[in-house]
Amino acid sequence: MAEFESPGRQKVREAMDRAVKEMGAPSIVVQVQDDNGTWFGSAGLADTVTGARRVPGEQLHTGSISKAYTAATVLQLVAEGRLGIDDTVDKWLPGVMARNGYDGTKVTIRHLLSNTSGLFATGMALEFQRRYMIRSALARHRFDVWQPEDVLDLAQSEPPVGQPGERFWYSNGGFAFAAAIVEQVTGNSFESEVDRTVVRPLGLKNTFMRHREETGYRGRHPRAYSKVFLKEGVRPEDVRPDNWPSMLEDPNLPPLDVTELNTSAGWGAANAVASLDELMVFFRAMITGALLPPDQHRDMWTTVSTKGSHWLANARYGLGLYELTLSNGLTLRGGTGQSMGTCTFTMGTTDGKHMLAIHTNNDWATFPAFDEIIKAEFGASGFALEL
Structure with a gap:
């Protein structure tokens, strides 16, 4: 066992080993912080070619965790008196949200950050699917640079799923609009405002929002492997809820290394890079109120139900982050x-201590x-997906 591997937590280690040996994950890492300090464990390989192991402090593409950084940035601007959480999109971006039945005079910043704007699930947009969900298409488009106006157009490329405030529906597009509003309000780049309002105040040295043309990392990181693709020749518009399993590639095909990838299509929603330890610093601050003033902390954790949304059935969504109720009744935040x-x-108990x-x-x-792993650490199941 490598010297950075912590002893103990046998059930967690067994769950990690099953992820690699039985589920086929290239690797998995776990970090825990509680009253006993920090625990770190890993299984599998960071790089299946060189055989490199996972280590603490790696930079990771965090995907939708980025939404929490965007929300925190907006709320800091609210605290500075530079905008209001219930300002409309049209106040800051007049006429920009006005396609396919969307009305920026009715959608507020709170709607954007709580996924209640009525925007459809941006990841299901046909143009996105055409570029990234087929291997041969990904080879041509993996370094495409999306400008802000392109992302905002993508977010409105299909009709609304409901009226503003009517229902929760998970959508990257709302956070792209939030990022555009940050730039309009401040006159600075969205990425620099995340750095000013969140990263530097928390002393995060290993965390950043990727700039538009950035395709990688700024430090040690694992390789990233993907094999969730449609078959060659499938048209995304022909994929339906009743036929999608038959449209997917053979799961036995080898994974594709997608480490170097432009993520600008996820502007504001899915382009943050951070390490596990700094993710815990950030989310502990979000849980405990260590960064945001009381009013904005309250706004962040004013939640809506996610039931009936084809997302997590046992969750409540705040602004850019959420509460998860485990099967034993324990609530986690993150x-x-x-x-x-x-x-x-990355989640913790409501006091931020575990x-x-x-x-x-x-x-x-x-x-x-x-x-x-959640069961091994907290004694209960966490993910009840509502399909």
Whole structure:
């Protein structure tokens, strides 16, 4: 066992080993912080070619965990008196949200950050699917740079799923609009404002928002592997809820290394890079109110039900992050993020004293593996997916 591996937590180690040996994950790492200090464990390989192991402090593409950084940035601007959480999109971006039935005079910043804006699930947009969900297409498009106006157009490329405030529906597009509003309000880049309002105040040396043309990391990181693709020749518009399993590639095909990838299509929603230890610093601050003033902390944790949304059935969503109720009634707070070749979980108890962070460098053996680790650490299941 490598010297950085912590002793103990046998059930967690067994769950990690199953993720690699039985579920096929290239690797998985777990970090825990509680009254006994910090625990770190790993299984599998950071790089399946060189055989490199996972180590503490790696930079990770956090996927949708990025939403929490965006929300925290917006709330800091609210605290500075530079905008209001219930300002409309049209106040700051007049006429920009006005396609396919969307009305920026009715959608507020709170709607954007709570996934209640009525925006459809941006990841299901046909243009996104055409570029990234077929291997041959990904080879052509993996370094495409999306400008802000492109991302905002993508977010409105299909009609609303409801009226503003009517229902929860998970959508990356709301956070792209939030990022655009940050730039309009401040006159600075969204990435620099995340750094000013969140990263530097928390002393995070290993955390950053990728700039638009950035395709990688700024320090040691694991490789990222993907194999959730449609078959060659499948048209995304032909994929339906009743036929999608038959449209997917053979799961026995080898994974594709997608480590170097442009993530600008996830602007504001899925382009933060951070290490597990700094994710725990950030989310502990979000849980305890150590960063945001009381009014904004209250706004962040004013939650809505996610039931009936084809997301997590046992969760309540705040602004950019959420509460998860385990099967034993214990409530955790934090965030999760899955993107191409990567999946991350960071949550803790409501007092922030017991934190759990998990990362796996793949996108096919993810939440079931995480659930076993959650059970091992907290004694109960966490992910009841409502399909």
